[in-house]
Amino acid sequence: DAGITQSPRHKVTETGTPVTLRCHQTENHRYMYWYRQDPGHGLRLIHYSYGVKDTDKGEVSDGYSVSRSKTEDFLLTLESATSSQTSVYFCAISAGTAGGYTFGSGTRLTVV
């Protein structure tokens, strides 16, 4: 989607290894979010950020950490990947708390 890119698009990794997913935006939006999408669960919030260095936990934050050192970048790290973290990860941005989200194209992560 215009203004927001996720990398990588696909990744296969081994259990126990650290993995970092990147979300980059060119919209200068204050709010950024990481969700995971799993069948039957919809999208579940992992972590979110409301400004540089300001982050907070979502519904399913165990095993994940985030960092936001610049407005445009929001990194999601799986500290030690497990098979239960196999999922599609979406980053989203919004200008304000009342606005809709713009989503990235997603990262399909497989942990083997």
Next chain:
Amino acid sequence: AQSVAQPEDQVNVAEGNPLTVKCTYSVSGNPYLFWYVQYPNRGLQFLLKYITGDNLVKGSYGFEAEFNKSQTSFHLKKPSALVSDSALYFCAVRANTGGFKTIFGAGTRLFVKA
């Protein structure tokens, strides 16, 4: 705590017929409500939102949604379905006080048959 329920995993409708995708929510205070659509192998797209004002909100691609405070519902509707509307639809809710979390429902898959 916020929550969203989409009671139907799947909705089937014939092309040209009206469609409804149901959503109920639970949130403290007044809600911000959203609908998103996900086409096959693609990311999610914003369809419409309710913040305040008219209970009937109009969005992209001819979709609209009706906010009903007493029933805590926000059903998505379209007067005449198209085959191209076949997709996965997500309802989402955010509290308008404190926090910035948006909670999504599990999704409803819409099949429109020609």
